[in-house]
Each structure stands twice: as C-alpha cells, then as structure tokens.
Amino acid sequence: MTTLKDNWSSDYQRTNNAGVPDPNGSIYWDFNALLGLFFPAVTGIMAGSNRSASLKDTQRSIPVGTLHATFSTTVMYLLSVFLFGALATREELLTDRLLCAAVAWPAPAVIYTGIILSTLGAALQSLTGAPRLLAAIANDDILPVLNYFKAYDGSEPHVATLFTTFICISCVIIGNLDLITPTITMFFLLCYAGVNLSCFLLDLLDAPSWRPRWKLHHWSLSLIGALLCIVIMFMISWTFTVVSLALASLIYYYVSLKGKAGDWGDGFKSAYFQLALRSLRSMGANQVHPKNWYPIPLIFCRPWGKLPENVPCHPKLADFANCMKKKGRGMSIFVSIIDGDYHECAEDAKTACRQLSTYIDYKRCEGVAEIIVAPSMANGFRSIVQTMGLGNLKPNIIVMRYPEIWRIENLTQIPSTFVSIINDCIIANKAVVIVKGLDEWPNEYQRQYxxxxxxxxxxxxxxxxxxxxxxxxxxxxxxxxxxxxxxxxxxxxxxxxxxxxxxxxxxxxxxxxxxxxxxxxxxxxxxxxxxxxxxxxxxxxxxxxxxxxxxxxxxxxxxxxxxxxxxxxxxxxxxxxxxxxxxxxxxxxxxxxxxxxxxxxxxxxxxxxxxxxxxxxxxxxxxxxxxxxxxxxxxxxxxxxxxxxxxx
Known part of the structure; x- marks a missing residue:
C-alpha cells in the first residue's frame, strides 16, 4: 500500500524552487490516496477469487463474497483517508512515508509488526493462489506454451509453484519496488479491463449463452469499468501502458493461432458475427453496382475425371480461383457432390468436407468448403445454384473443369450433366468459366510471357x-x-x-x-x-x-x-x-x-x-x-x- 502511494505521489508531487510542496500537489495526493490506499483492496479480492475452486457453490459465493469484501474494504479505506487527514498536516501527508507508525497507538512497533505480517501474508497468499491460477490456465490449453505447468485434479501444482517462487525471488533480487510496482499494477488492471470488456461484449451483442445471475448487471457498467482501467493505466505510466497493451495483443494473437480452448468461445467472434449480419442486411438483395461487384467463384471440385480418394480437389483449381481475385482477397466456395442417399452418405460427406477445408487452408485460398449429397450430380448442382449463399453474398461465377475425358469415361452421362449445369447457370443468371487445360495452369512461381x-x-x-x-x-x-x-x-x-x-x-x-x-x-x-x-x-x-x-x-x-x-x-x-x-x-x-x-x-x-x-x-x-x-x-x-x- 505504502509503496504504491509513494510511487504515484513521486510522479505527481510538484514543488517550487524553494523545495516547498506546491499547494496544488494536495489534489494529486488525494487522488493517489484513493488509488494508492484502495488498490490493494481490489487485488486482495481478486486474489481470493483465484482459490474459488474450493468453494461449494461458486456461482453464488463469488458474487456475494465479492460485494461484501468490496463494501467492507471501501468503508475501511475511506475511513482511513479521513482519519489521516484529521491527524496530520498537508506537509506531513506529502513527506512522511511512515506517518501511520508515527500516530500509532500504543507504539510504532504495532505498525512495523503489521507491515511484516501483511507482507508475509500477501506473499503466502500469492504463492498459494498464483500457481493454481497458472495451472488452471495450462489445463485449459489456452496457451500451449504453458503445458509444462499442468496439474491433474486433486494434485498440487508443484511445477507452477516453483516457477512462481522463481519470479518472486527475481523481483526481490531487483530490489527496486518503483520498477516492479507499475509492472504488477498493469497486469492487474489489464485483467480487470479484460473481464469488464468480455461482459460488455457479451451483454451488448445479446449472446444467447450470456445469462448472468446478477440481475442488476448492465453493459454500461462493464464498459465504464473497462475504460476506467485503461485511463488509470495511462495515468500511472503511458510507457508501461503501451508495452502492456502490445504484449496483451501478442498473447491474444498467439492464442487465436495456437490455442486449443475452443469450448471457451471468443467475445470478438460474436462481434464479428453481428457485424457480418448487419453487413448482409445493408447489402440487401438488390442488384450490385459494377463499382461494388466482386467475383465470388463457386469452384466445382470433382465434376468429372478421376482423382485419388485422398485428393479432395484438383490441385490447380485453387490456383485458378486465386487468379480470379485481386491480391488473392475475396471469398471462394469449393463444392463437391457425392452421389447417393443422404442418410447413408452423411458421415462420408462430413469427412470429405473436413478434407476439403484442410486442402483450402493448405493452398492458402480464402474460401469455404461445402459437400452436397444428391441422387445425381445434375440434381445436386441444381440445388446448389438455387440455395447457396445469402442475399448478395451468393456465388456469382461457376468455375469448373472442361470434361476432356468425356469420350473415354461415362460417355452418355457427362454430356447431359455438362449441358444441364450450363442451362441451370443461364436460368439462375450465374456467370460460367470453364477451364480447359487445367493441368497446365501455372502456379504463382511459373512466370508466363x-x-x-x-x-x-x-x-x-x-x-x-x-x-x-x-x-x-x-x-x-x-x-x-x-x-x-x-x-x-x-x-x-x-x-x-x-x-x-x-x-x-x-x-x-x-x-x-x-x-x-x-x-x-x-x-x-x-x-x-x-x-x-x-x-x-x-x-x-x-x-x-x-x-x-x-x-x-x-x-x-x-x-x-x-x-x-x-x-x-x-x-x-x-x-x-x-x-x-x-x-x-x-x-x-x-x-x-x-x-x-x-x-x-x-x-x-x-x-x-x-x-x-x-x-x-x-x-x-x-x-x-x-x-x-x-x-x-x-x-x-x-x-x-x-x-x-x-x-x-
């Protein structure tokens, strides 16, 4: 507590040329005393939440306990502000770091003993709560790099405890609390801002899975809390704030790429979903102006010709699909049709869709995979051309390979299917691009003249x-x-x-x-x-x-x-x-x-x-x-x- 006050007051305290504190400095000291006296109360509450796994009913106990702890500590810290203000002058408040010991009853040793016990208690609290939190994050596979700190149910997180002890000893060896304090404070404030931001997004976007038991909750409170955390971070140190936000962004990017916590969900995905819905509604279903027209090719992966079973699409079709998009940006829909009964081939279709999606990712082509089960290829394509897409976000160009082998294989079926597909595209007003010589189509490294x-x-x-x-x-x-x-x-x-x-x-x-x-x-x-x-x-x-x-x-x-x-x-x-x-x-x-x-x-x-x-x-x-x-x-x-x- 004292360390935070001293650190912040050293940043904001102003003196005149004679070394006398500026009268306006009291304003900053008062502000820091609400922050510097009050901040440890909040961190203690969150530290207690780290051990919530031991509670019988977490959904009931955490809100009640948090509110009681917040109320009691707020009363105590505000009362201490008024008491210290009544016992000491402004100069003493600004200069005496152990003022509480000077006015303690019956002797200053009470405060010294309290400081020592409080420090030991906080250290033990951190050494019991932090390893469990670290082990819980590792068990959730949120950060794969933390897999070494996993702990099985009922076992103690020994590796996480050793790592936490090493961090604590390193901070003690540094011996500069003014350097360590802003760093720790930034992590706490980022944690609080993240919690508030998540609640704000889930409430604002009306996520069906967001059902808080606390009926007085409102998204505006979460937004204010998140903004206050960011504002306080900049008030403490804008340098530390920028570094902390950059580090948090890197961690978020790493989690989005490597993390395996798929069951946790992502509040930003809900935001993207709502944005996509609003964009679709704004686009409507009217005719797109030529200035706003983008090719959305539907790639017919295996209409004819035999490919190995483990090859879901002709290798050159993705290369050609990228050639139809400026700088490779834009949406492509890769479609394949399985002949048969849907009830019998549903699982085969799911497996084929996963294989096709993997192939699209491997070819670095922006697109999605769709597998259709139909009695025949002609019927399947007719369903696709009528139903695929939403509003103006529908495929507008059908891309397929020319059936060069039609004389050799399935002579009677290929011509009728080919003509049926073209006629369906004409009726549905879809453009058609038929590629002949697909095997010779150049990739991105084969320069043409x-x-x-x-x-x-x-x-x-x-x-x-x-x-x-x-x-x-x-x-x-x-x-x-x-x-x-x-x-x-x-x-x-x-x-x-x-x-x-x-x-x-x-x-x-x-x-x-x-x-x-x-x-x-x-x-x-x-x-x-x-x-x-x-x-x-x-x-x-x-x-x-x-x-x-x-x-x-x-x-x-x-x-x-x-x-x-x-x-x-x-x-x-x-x-x-x-x-x-x-x-x-x-x-x-x-x-x-x-x-x-x-x-x-x-x-x-x-x-x-x-x-x-x-x-x-x-x-x-x-x-x-x-x-x-x-x-x-x-x-x-x-x-x-x-x-x-x-x-x-």
Whole structure:
C-alpha cells in the first residue's frame, strides 16, 4: 500500500524552487490516496477469487463474497483517508512515508509488526493462489506454451509453484519496488479491463449463452469499468501502458493461432458475427453496382475425371480461383457432390468436407468448403445454384473443369450433366468459366510471357475483360499483354468496329490491342459464295460423322419403342442443317484462334449457349471442335448485367 502511494505521489508531487510542496500537489495526493490506499483492496479480492475452486457453490459465493469484501474494504479505506487527514498536516501527508507508525497507538512497533505480517501474508497468499491460477490456465490449453505447468485434479501444482517462487525471488533480487510496482499494477488492471470488456461484449451483442445471475448487471457498467482501467493505466505510466497493451495483443494473437480452448468461445467472434449480419442486411438483395461487384467463384471440385480418394480437389483449381481475385482477397466456395442417399452418405460427406477445408487452408485460398449429397450430380448442382449463399453474398461465377475425358469415361452421362449445369447457370443468371487445360495452369512461381487473348463474340457485361485484368495482377501473368479480337463477318465495316471497341476500352480505362478478324458466314459457305467447301477439315468431317451415327441410333431406339426422339428422358428436335452450321462456326473459330493465338499464355473465348432441343451429345461435339489443339483456354459466359464501370 505504502509503496504504491509513494510511487504515484513521486510522479505527481510538484514543488517550487524553494523545495516547498506546491499547494496544488494536495489534489494529486488525494487522488493517489484513493488509488494508492484502495488498490490493494481490489487485488486482495481478486486474489481470493483465484482459490474459488474450493468453494461449494461458486456461482453464488463469488458474487456475494465479492460485494461484501468490496463494501467492507471501501468503508475501511475511506475511513482511513479521513482519519489521516484529521491527524496530520498537508506537509506531513506529502513527506512522511511512515506517518501511520508515527500516530500509532500504543507504539510504532504495532505498525512495523503489521507491515511484516501483511507482507508475509500477501506473499503466502500469492504463492498459494498464483500457481493454481497458472495451472488452471495450462489445463485449459489456452496457451500451449504453458503445458509444462499442468496439474491433474486433486494434485498440487508443484511445477507452477516453483516457477512462481522463481519470479518472486527475481523481483526481490531487483530490489527496486518503483520498477516492479507499475509492472504488477498493469497486469492487474489489464485483467480487470479484460473481464469488464468480455461482459460488455457479451451483454451488448445479446449472446444467447450470456445469462448472468446478477440481475442488476448492465453493459454500461462493464464498459465504464473497462475504460476506467485503461485511463488509470495511462495515468500511472503511458510507457508501461503501451508495452502492456502490445504484449496483451501478442498473447491474444498467439492464442487465436495456437490455442486449443475452443469450448471457451471468443467475445470478438460474436462481434464479428453481428457485424457480418448487419453487413448482409445493408447489402440487401438488390442488384450490385459494377463499382461494388466482386467475383465470388463457386469452384466445382470433382465434376468429372478421376482423382485419388485422398485428393479432395484438383490441385490447380485453387490456383485458378486465386487468379480470379485481386491480391488473392475475396471469398471462394469449393463444392463437391457425392452421389447417393443422404442418410447413408452423411458421415462420408462430413469427412470429405473436413478434407476439403484442410486442402483450402493448405493452398492458402480464402474460401469455404461445402459437400452436397444428391441422387445425381445434375440434381445436386441444381440445388446448389438455387440455395447457396445469402442475399448478395451468393456465388456469382461457376468455375469448373472442361470434361476432356468425356469420350473415354461415362460417355452418355457427362454430356447431359455438362449441358444441364450450363442451362441451370443461364436460368439462375450465374456467370460460367470453364477451364480447359487445367493441368497446365501455372502456379504463382511459373512466370508466363506473351499475350492474354480475348475473342469477344457476344456482350458479356465485361466479364472477360475483367478476368484478363485480374490475371495481370498475378505474378505469373504480370509480364503479359492483352489482345482483344473482335469477330466480324465479311463485308462489314472492320475499321468502324475497331474504333468503337477502342473507345469502349478507353472508357473502361483498360489498355489492350484491338484486332478485328473477319470470318466467312455459314450462309456464304453453304452457298459456295466466296470460296468452296474444300476448307472442311478431317476434324469437321469426323465430328459430323459421329453426330449422324449417334442420331441414327437414337432414331432406331425411338422407332423400336414407338416414341418420339428422346435423349436422357427429354424430347429432342434435330435439324441437320443447324448441326452443320454449329460445327462450321466452331471449326472456323478454332482455326482463327490457332492462327492468331497459338503462342498466347491463355485464351478467353465466349461460351456458346446450348442450342434449344439439340442433343447434349451434339453440344459436346461442338465444344470439342472449338477447343481442339488449344492448350490453355477459358470459355466464359457472362451476366445479363455489367461488372465493369465505364468512365466517361
């Protein structure tokens, strides 16, 4: 008690040039006497709480005991302030460190004996309470570094006692109470501030688990208590306060990373949860302005192709997901679908979700994992595209691997599933990015050179342009340049189109070279105008032959069953001239890409929608013809809305 008063009064006591105490110094002394006389009372109360494990009913005894102890010590300390003020002058109060001994009855030895006994009592109290507190913290796994101080139930914390004794002896050896006192005081005040702050957060955020038995509690009292602790810390020493707060922040960060006390919860997590809810409500469900649009990709992890059972996702999908986010920041949703019955596969889904979450963390990708159990992949994806997300925080881009192996494995199912997924995305107004050549996709250490080529065929809200700009922000693509190819039919005003596209890119503040490529239309090809059909390649004829063979098989099956032409339970209408038109268009677009972009780092091209009532098999033949011999290509379908802002 005396040490605290002396330490604080030495900081605030002011004297004039003659060495006489400043009359205003009494104000500071009075303030320090409420603090310096009263502070040990509070520490004693908290020290008693450290041994609360011995109580029969802690929830009842701690509040009652704390209030009684606080009331009795407050009365005694306030009474001592008035008594000392009545017995001594102001100068004696400021200068006499053992004033209580000078006025003691019947002799000063009473005070000396009391000081010795009080010191021994406080030391023994600390040596019994502090080791138990240290052992309790170690047993809770709050700080893994303290595992050496664990103590089993019913046993004495011997290691913790030895460590506490070592600290006490070290402080005695220092021999400077003015150095030790502020340090200890800071730890006490930080403890009180932490308790008050926790109560404030839990009460303010209406946490359902927060049910205090003390009915007179209010969050404002806890907030005032926490603020007073911080204010007193700065009044004692702002240097010690800054160091203490920094140390407490480091400990909190260490606990958040390494701590295992998951059952304790975290008041700040409740704050984050409430903040997230308010943010979602403020975002609403209205259309997002292009300035505020962020890609939220839904990564389809294992739609087709076989991976080892211990590999939850294609290794390059996370790398590609990071390429769609500026500086890697943003949310991704990694989804996988398990075929089967939910009741039978629920545990398998939980295990797969944990594996996928571990994989996401390993790849350092900001995202979450979701596993869906459904009778089929098409049904599972349809559920995902309708329900995944909240408000405007829903996935807006579906990312999946191109099914390059569809001819080898599961020939009949993959085309229908692929077309079903694309149609579901179109209906739900989700953008689509299909990656062909995923195995060759570069990681962050593989630097690419050359160009990023965009074949802009249909209006997509600027999604392809935005993706190309995001690619340039990555280390692997930062040395590349963007080229925009505009496909136009022959006899069109190519220069006028080029000027319009340049103006559009200028308004978007995007730098890219614009190239207009003319392509003969299907009608001119069919009529023989402007050339002959000699440019039909073997690839085109092979695809045409496979489609006709497939259609003839469907027709034979329909005739045997006496039903209309069906595929996958749906009626299809086949127009061979339209089939040839799609094949020719894909062939010419593929030839154009190979002519101008064979050495490109990556090619982006618009995704053609599946033709209405065409067999899914035919659409896969169209797509195969489009991506033939192109090593790395992104097939993109945008929104019916803009995702880039035009600056005019």
């Amino acid at each position: 050359g160009t990023i080529d965009l074949y802009w065929i249909v209006r997509d809200g600027g999604l392809m342009l935005l993706l190309s700009q995001l690619l340039l922000t990555k280390d692997s693509f930062e040395s590349c340049k963007i080229q925009v190819f505009c496909i136009a039919e022959e006899d069109t005003e190519a220069e006028e189109l080029k000027t319009d596209v340049k103006k559009f890119l200028y308004d978007l503040r995007m730098q890219a070279e614009v190239i207009v490529v003319t392509m003969k239309s299907w009608e001119a090809h069919a009529d023989g105008r402007g050339g002959s059909k000699k440019d039909d390649t073997e690839v085109y004829k092979s695809a045409q032959g496979r489609i006709r063979t497939y259609l003839s098989q469907l027709q034979e099956a329909a005739q045997r069953e006496g039903k209309p032409l069906m595929e996958g339970g749906k009626q299809v209408v086949v127009n061979e001239q339209k089939v040839d038109k799609f094949l020719y268009t894909m062939l010419k677009l593929n030839a154009t890409i190979l002519k101008y972009s064979r050495m490109a780092a990556v090619v982006l091209v618009s995704l053609p929608p599946p033709p209405l009532n065409h067999p899914a098999y035919c659409y896969m033949e169209y797509m195969d013809l489009l991506v033939e011999n192109i090593p790395r290509i992104l097939i993109v379908r945008g929104y019916r809305r803009d995702v880039v802002t035009i600056f005019t």
